Amino acid sequence: MRKCVNCGRYTLRQDKCPVCGSEVRVPHPPRFSPEDKYVKYRIKAKEASQDQG
Numbered sequence: 001m002r003k004c005v006n007c008g009r010y011t012l013r014q015d016k017c018p019v020c021g022s023e024v025r026v027p028h029p030p031r032f033s034p035e036d037k038y039v040k041y042r043i044k045a046k047e048a049s050q051d052q053g
């Protein structure tokens with residue numbers, strides 16, 4: 001999967017964008033953070049559900 005640097009369209013082509021013919025590059029995925037803000041909330045929700053058991 002590549003992304004056009006010009007129009008931002010994703011394509012499977014590796015040479016150029018099929019839409020505008022511009023250069024395509026591999027989009028960098030967002031860096032995964034081990035300190036997920038929502039982990040705390042997930043754990044709390046899990047504990048709460050167990051209390052109801």
Ligand SMILES: [Zn+2]
Pocket residue numbers: 004005006007008009017018019020021022
């Ligand atoms: Zn394009």
